Amino acid sequence: MIETLLSPSRIAIVGSLSKETGLGARTLRHLTEARCPAEIVTGAVSEVDVAVVAVPAAAVPEVLTGLDGRAAHIIVVSSGFDEAGDATTLRAEHSRILGPNTVGLHYAPSRSMLTFAAAFDDMTDCRHGSGVVLLSQSGAFGARLLRSARRHGVDYDGFIATGNEHDYSAVELAIELVASDTHRPRTIALYLESVRDVDALDRMLAAARAAEVRVVALLGGASESGAGAARSHTAAVSPDHAVLTELCLMHGAVVVGSDRELVDATVALSVLPSARGGRIGVVTGSGGAGVVAADMLAARGLALTPLSPGAQASIGALLPTYASATNPVDVTAQVIGDTGAVANVRAALVDTGEVDAVLVIGRAEQAAAVAGDHGVPVVLAVLDGDATSVADHVRRGEPVLPSLEAACNAVRALVTGGVDKPATLPEPGTGAMFAAEDTASSARFLAEAGVPVAPWQEVHDVDAAVAAGTELGWPVVVKANLPTLAHKAASGGVRLDVGPDGIAEVATALLALAPSVIVATQLRAGPELFVGVRRDPLLGLVTAAGLGGGHLELIGRTVTVPATAPPEWLAERLRAVVFARAGDRYAHLPDLLAATAATLTGLAVRHDLALVECNPLVEVDSGLIALDARVVAA
Template identity: 50%
Template sequence: MNKPDLQVPDLRPLLSPATVAVIGGTSKETGLGARTLRHLRQARFGGEVLTPDPRDGLERNVDVALLCVPAAAAQEVLDRIDGRAKFAVVFASGFEETGGGSLTTARGTIVLGPNTVGLYHAPGRAVLTFAQAFDSLVDCRGGSGAFLVSQSGAFGARVVTAAARYGFHLDGFIGSGNETHLDACTLARGVLAAAAPRVLMLYLEGVRDAGTLQALLADAAARGVPVVCLLGGLSEAGSTAAASHTAAVSTDTAVTRELFEAYGAVLVGSDRELVLAGLGLSLMGRAAGRRTGIVTGSGGAGVVAADLLSGVGLDVPVLSTGLQERLMAHLPGIASPRNPIDVTAQTIGDDATLEKVCATLRESGEVDLVVVIGRENQAAAAGAHAGAVPPSVLATLDREPATVRPRIEAGEVVLPDLDSACRVLASCAPPRLSGVAALRPAADGPGSLVGSDPTASESLRLVAGAGVDVADWSAATTVAEVLARGEDLGWPVVLKSDVAAGVHKARAGGVRLDVTAATAGEAAAELLASGVPLIVARQLRSSMELFAGVRRDPQWGLVVSAGLGGVHVELLDRTVAMPAALGAEHLARRLAAELFDRVPGRYDGLAAALAAAAFALADLADRTGAALVECNPLGVVGSRIVALDARVVR
């Protein structure tokens, strides 16, 4: 077989091997094999280590074979050990990433790599890597409960060492490399089962398989393991049809972020944020809410902290009158207990008073997170220790990670600056919206749309047949028919050229608005001169213009977008885009959170109604195999959502 059937591989022999074979690269001190052997020796690896000649294969079975040979020899050596090693870790580069071929196995050996730096697992003291970054990690400190899976080995190794500078020692790391057999998401699922981490950290260079990523996020959510991911390689999604609003507003970035948020996972924007989020979740886990209390001896620092916390999505509520009075019982009259709690410069250095203030705040039930701005030796007074409830962080000002490292290693949550402390707290906040009630199944079969794209009138019929309310309209081929239809529908009307749905009617000059009995003749004659029939539609006066659309994406399948609509849909970008598999209920919750709940009580019911319309379009795309279905605008007319235009593209 070329690729083993691996749903969730058993990684225990890879992470904690009893026998390891280091093959090749041992004759020189700088060889990959020699460097790997040195790591194993310095880490006091407890398993058996073999160093067979690359030309001899293996005389007996091993858990892991580390192929430290050049790319030209890798397949030949792999053939010799195939079936003898449960896992083969191939360090060499020069395969698919440079246009070369891929490695194959036929007798069951599972390949990690090629072009991988290997792996590190502190509990098993398995430093199965040649990377120089791990020279300083052979003590296998671990104990954090954090595990990193990275598609880039070199970058991942740097994240591991960056974390260690804070005193945050990862339990494990795997670089997936070229992913001949094991992609990063499949590896991560194996890590969840074999290592049972408290937090899973990921670096992904783009989403290679949406289904595998979704399976990983669902698995982690079911196990209660927080996921924090740095995702590279995001780009604007290509349009499935010319001038598609749906493609314009449903970028890969937006769709990916929705998937992560649906499962309670965290996307970060930098390697530093990846380390800080992993640190926070490792030490403190999830908080009950987002309400944050600030304790400071400097009013300015409190203001900056409040701004930073707001910037990362946390709330800084004004404390109740009763709590303010209890706090002031410990503070001088010039203090401010509103939140931020400014205990004054003369009091912040008094550990006994600080401890009373922080304890009163934590026990109040009015905050879910606490940040105290003080000295690095005040963690005990601040209550900033691993597992504290609520999670509490001590922020120092303008220190280096090395200065707080001993504190973190001792289980104290002390950060070198305000920004770091606020980001660590933000990682512990509960997801704003998570919990996928039920994944929406995809339709079977290729659908029924064949031939050319439906016309605008055919699109309206298809959308109406899908259950979406459509504004009254009629077809017309002459000026006389336009006038008659206008009388039947009631003036004013909208005239539209009945062109194929792939053509943007407005941009092609095929739309006239506010057409009255007096102007209909001239407008109709001008449009009919092109030889294309017209749609005469009743012009409804809507209180709001909305948008809903579905596109078929090669990665995500059907992608649903909905939000504010009209001619400014791309400019306003007040939309939600997500994989259709997440379902209408999730879309309704997201639309409510992003749009309609901003003015409580005014737009009740609109989120659910718009989500229902969007998923009626998704059902239509499922049934017909359409590449694109969209309604822009959808008008809000009384209590109804009515499609004023529709496009269905084959």
């Protein structure tokens, strides 16, 4: 179906064409100026591949009824629906709908400029060849991305704005693009403000990875205000941004944080192959630029590869004695202007076999000479350029970026991460249902399931509390056995460092809050950690892990991934996000957290749990022990 949407042979324009500024008339003008070879129908509609509907919102349902089954695809550019508070959902039984409130689409290879947007007035030449198709839930913003890429020398092959997504979604269109033998792009760029079907996104990302289609995703709604704006703009509640980000990363997609990053990524992917690994080499004529490049790459999760003594010797033989053959390779200001010398250094660096991608900080006219070989892509950064100064180079297939920041964005896009196979979850619902929901039952459930829990006893009176403390050993932690979802610390239901002299008073106070209290061994060991699994109505099961304790929300040092993330991927993300600067002392903690997360995920699946979490966890004897727990049935 995507083939007839993007390359229709017969197109109908439904709406008034008498007013030049009308949406239908502007769409017709674009098709005409683009020399679209399709037959264009402006009268009665019989059988067409695409019908563009540009009528007032109130008239749209009746028009759709007349087109249903006569048009394979109906593009509703009319506005005044979700964004105006109208809850009406447009449907067609025998046709697919794009929109409403869409600016339409543009597919340059077939010269199908099915859009009214003025942003395309100077794009009717239909330049293409980049292998990039942009899918955007915002038409105006997507058109801006398209124009920005064009200024940088990248002519996107296609652009589809999905609008309010009453039928077709950006994710579904991406699935069809990946599956198409004739219209599959090399790169899919996505701007998403909301995702209604996370399973579909998961399938699309997996299919794209398998088909070697790179995905660049800009996800709106990262902040509270951004999420609110997305809701008002698309009338959809954004799922957890962190989980969607991690889902994309798990499948090897490039997740960017701005329109500029998206364009930089697509510049690189339009002219270069992906890197075979994450080992980055830098060649520069300025020590300062090399330092800044190293910092920028590190901020993007890429570290410069230390070169072996042999590699340094082979590179150093090409340089003056006062140059540096370490990484970054500083050829000095005296050499950087010598294109042949820079090209030889780049070649020697690649020949070492110790780098997977190279960033050269030099001059635009050196692009052809320093181009990559042996499957090692090379990005050239100029420090004083702008988009227009590099566009001709990019159109010639030379990856020149107009700033160091842009070049680092490009290098990051070339490095493919992720995993090839998600974790296999157990058969759901095979375990006994969890019934009671309080602190004691949660701890008991986890202990019986094999999750280590600090020694504890549940007691119902003061004498029993004294006896429990004596048996467990002083000091102890005493907690009111409150309902699972109650915040014990906020309710005054947790007391630490309780000794034999204070146990009676503490137990009396806490028994006034709950029918029983928990007396537990007080463990003091290492940092407090956290692992939790929750069931989200949109996202399904998600897993979070990282630093924990009573100030978990304030610390904010956690990673949240889909529950299908393999333990090794969660451990890798924890190392990158939470423990990157922790040193060797805590290098083993990501693996311990990932193993505990896998255990809790299995429990959530088998026992149909809405929530299972351990906070805090501490390390004792090379294993994690839960000091507190919550378990809630679905």
